[in-house]
Amino acid sequence: MIRAVDLNKTYYQGRTAIRAVKSASFSISRRETVLITGPSGSGKSTLLHILGGLDKPTAGKVFFDGNDIYSLSDGARSRIRNEKIGFIFQFYHLLPEFTVLENVMLPALMGRGDKKEGVADIRRRAQNILKLVKLNGRACHRPAELSGGESQRVAIARSLINSPDILLCDEPTGNLDSTMRQEIMNCLWALKEKENMALVLVTHDERIHDGFQRVFRIEDGTIEEISGEKYVPQGLFKRQVCR
Numbered sequence: 001m002i003r004a005v006d007l008n009k010t011y012y013q014g015r016t017a018i019r020a021v022k023s024a025s026f027s028i029s030r031r032e033t034v035l036i037t038g039p040s041g042s043g044k045s046t047l048l049h050i051l052g053g054l055d056k057p058t059a060g061k062v063f064f065d066g067n068d069i070y071s072l073s074d075g076a077r078s079r080i081r082n083e084k085i086g087f088i089f090q091f092y093h094l095l096p097e098f099t100v101l102e103n104v105m106l107p108a109l110m111g112r113g114d115k116k117e118g119v120a121d122i123r124r125r126a127q128n129i130l131k132l133v134k135l136n137g138r139a140c141h142r143p144a145e146l147s148g149g150e151s152q153r154v155a156i157a158r159s160l161i162n163s164p165d166i167l168l169c170d171e172p173t174g175n176l177d178s179t180m181r182q183e184i185m186n187c188l189w190a191l192k193e194k195e196n197m198a199l200v201l202v203t204h205d206e207r208i209h210d211g212f213q214r215v216f217r218i219e220d221g222t223i224e225e226i227s228g229e230k231y232v233p234q235g236l237f238k239r240q241v242c243r
């Protein structure tokens with residue numbers, strides 16, 4: 001579904017070049033679960049943004065279902081992003097002036113194009129998705145009235161409104177305590193199964209690893225896939241499932 005070919009990203013700060021991603025090549029198939037771990041500053045967010053069509057690589061290509069996404073027009077790339085790719089970030093990025101329900105509806109309203117789905121239908125779908133994340137009681141609240149875990153569940157609901165093929169999660173539990181962290185991970189796993197999506201999660205948190213089919217490690221911009229045996233988590237749990 002996604003194929004990354006020799007991705008490189010270099011930032012320039014004055015005369016200094018920062019190579020945030022170095023020669024990354026890999027593929028992600030439909031419904032696969034992929035964990036990318038690495039310390040802060042290792043290039044995780046940069047890589048995820050490139051994969052999701054948000055940030056053009058300095059060199060290399062990203063193919064989504066065979067389309068070289070950075071050779072497409074901005075409009076065509078936005079459409080793929082809106083219809084096929086869901087994003088979840090550490091800091092939720094909810095719009096404060098809109099209600100929970102409106103926040104969830106927004107990507108469907110923006111991406112309506114020629115589908116002409118009625119607003120009432122979108123509202124109904126958004127309400128159903130809010131039930132999946134157990135927030136139907138909060139539909140009319142504003143983001144400021146929610147806890148961190150609730151806010152992240154709204155962001156998850158919003159990411160699902162257009163039924164993406166893949167969900168890209170950037171430190172989705174980075175801002176949460178351990179109870180909420182578990183709650184969000186459980187929520188992501190349940191929805192991943194239900195919605196038949198691929199899930200890619202990047203984190204510096206070594207405690208998150210159970211159940212992912214594939215694990216990558218990124219260090220100083222270089223990404224490497226690690227097998228079950230080579231992967232020794234530094235956190236509390238033993239790794240249970242690998243492929």
Ligand SMILES: Nc1ncnc2c1ncn2[C@@H]1O[C@H](COP(=O)(O)OP(=O)(O)O)[C@@H](O)[C@H]1O
Nearest residue numbers: 011012018020039040041042043044045046047
């Ligand atoms: N917009 C930017 N301009 C300059 N340097 C950046 C920019 N974004 C990220 N970097 C640098 O690229 C490296 C990788 O950053 P990032 O992808 O955010 O890492 P991570 O998500 O693993 O913490 C870091 O050294 C960071 O300082």
Ligand SMILES: [Mg+2]
Nearest residue numbers: 044045046171
């Ligand atoms: Mg990051």
